[in-house]
Amino acid sequence: MNRVVLVERLVPNLYRLVVEAPEVAASARAGQFVMVIPDGKGERIPINLADWDKEKGTVDLVFLNLGVSTRKLASLKPGDRVEGIAGPLGRAPEIPAATEVLLVGGCYGVGGLYPLARELKQAGVRVIFLAEARSRAYLYWQERLKKFSDLFLTVFRSDCLGPAQELRELIKKIKSGHPDLSLVLVMGCSYLLFKVSEATADIQLKTLVSLNPIMVDGTGMCGACRVSVASKTYFACVDGPWFEGHGLDWKEYFNRRKAFLSQEEQALVRLDREFWKRTE
């Protein structure tokens, strides 16, 4: 059981949860995630570490309020307890000696990339941060991120994610203005991961994406999280979650994420009904 320190609504659909997990905080590395079990009947869901505090023994999680599990997390109050937090899991991305790195974050990935921006900046790497959001109202943590980036850019979905052409242009432009740029790290919704990978493939710019397939245990025991890279199967929770975006079988990846759509909806409707019963 882990005690909740803070739940904060960052923007209309994204929340920040600060929760006690001293052992996780002590070993955390930028780019890793944890499995969170909201309550005794809950699912195990993966969430990236958006920050941690070794002294206080807490970790920060930024999440999108989406279905049953994340709704349960969003409704927590300080002093409440979550059933469990296990981690840190996954491998931190392997970052080759680079002088300049582009981080592209969307949705929860803006927060999830924060530790990587900090770590890279502190290691003397030049950091360009591109934050993607639905609109200006959905941007968060800009001040924090600016502290650890040499260049902070924003792009809104209305501008670019519709016609992929524009995202492609934007990335090309960044690359031509920054010839030393040799690596792109992407975190956020699957669509963003895919679109950025597509764009960087054109200009052969190495791109690591933080995949978010369905997971159960997060320790390599079930294979729910399997993804294919260059026709070889990997377990994203232990071999990833960072993979090269260019060799990934995206069709399979998008497909496997849909495994439980109808059940997820059913569970959400049920939770909603219970919620309204309680508030009536």
Place this chain on the structure above:
Amino acid sequence: MSGKDRLESGQAERLRKAREMDWRKVLRREISVQNRLTRPRHNMPEQPVANRVRNFLEVNLGYTLELARAEARRCLDCGQPGCVAGCPVAIDIPTFIKYIEAGELDRALEKIRETNGLPAICGRVCPQEVQCERACNLVQAGKEPVAIGHLERFVADYLCTRESTGPLPTESRGAEPGKCKVAVVGSGPGGLTAAADLARLGYQVTVFEALHLPGGVLAYGIPEFRLPRAILQSEINFIRALGVEIKTNFIVGRTASLDDLKQAGYLAFFLGTGAGLPSFMNIPGENLLGVYSANEYLTRVNLMKGFRFPEFDTPVPRARRVAVIGGGNVAMDAVRTALRLGASQAVIYYRRSRAEMPARAEEIKHAEEEGIEFNFLTVPVRFLGNERGQLRGMVLQRLALGEVDASGRPRPVPIPGSEFEVEVDLAVVAIGQSPNPLLIKQLPLKLGPWGNIEVDYQTMATGLEGVYAGGDAVRGGATVILAMGDGRTAARSIDFYLSRKKD
């Protein structure tokens, strides 16, 4: 692995002495051998098939006291008991059975617990038909063996449900101050046994478990209809009462490294990390929606209680036509689970024949009674998907039994041109697991061909000082009782290692 060669001479001597006690002589005189031989084996009461295929309650209902004592009277109390030699941990079987015959159930349990820390579990899941019961002398007399497993289970259950029985007095000492800290990694039967034994010896023991519930395969793999979780819970409570601390959600190798634990003052380690890495067949279509590893399927159902979705949040796939690939306990558990989740067709595809199926005899019998369809000598070569990437069928190939291979069983060889197609909505791959590499790969351990940890079986010592290992991490997919035996051996070795280190 039968234990005939493992019966130490001291053990044989103790057996003989126990047998010479007066009360045993009296019991032997009361009913003649001839009379005992005429008594038929008492069947295990079971839930009727029609009910049980629609629920997750335990299939076996357990002996009543009357049935248990009647079955105990079948035992001849042999001078040379085959059963003990057939038991991987050499439980003094005739003594515990005679205690049942005499109605002294506390003593019967105490006797079992001397060598087996988890009797309620072993009574349920051990493959008795290839261990103690196969070696029972009644078999040589042309009779059915004594139902040793059912009796073991009865004793453990009977005393657990009676409130008066707490932990045995000799076992509740807890850790003695001044004795050292020992870390057990993994809370499967191997880890739990090592932890319990070390705690009894006075060590401060912490069990680190990656998942949120302890028990290993007993928690995530074996379904409730074979092992109700209340039984597991009471065994775990018993181990906690000995002073063992169980830290869940703690992945050694991620949450902390083995070196971190050394820094934190742990002086010796038992690695009971199991064989959690599911094997796939590496055939086309295996990543289609609707193809699951048995581990995922069973974990969703058992550990996450998905069979009670949506009351519990974790969904499980439900389908009409389910195919399970494999012939072991894992495959039987998966296919019977599918049936209980509403499948109208739940089918096993196994690449050898019925005789080679490694599953427990009772599981095969129950599966057959429940209407599971078995297809032998067939193996999938391709999964077929529809335009939405959802499994719709498989292409199978027929096999013939060829020459005997390294495992001592005839090798299945493909029959060319024998491919055929079946329609399937859900496939569960249950062809085996290998040791979970997460921690093992971080340590300079000597590994065997399947990534298993190599040990000295006399002591369960790995090549690393102070690091011992056992169970499936060492043996690959083995059994609960072998994991427990390893845990016990390792606990003894750790005690020896630490007491020598102190001098």
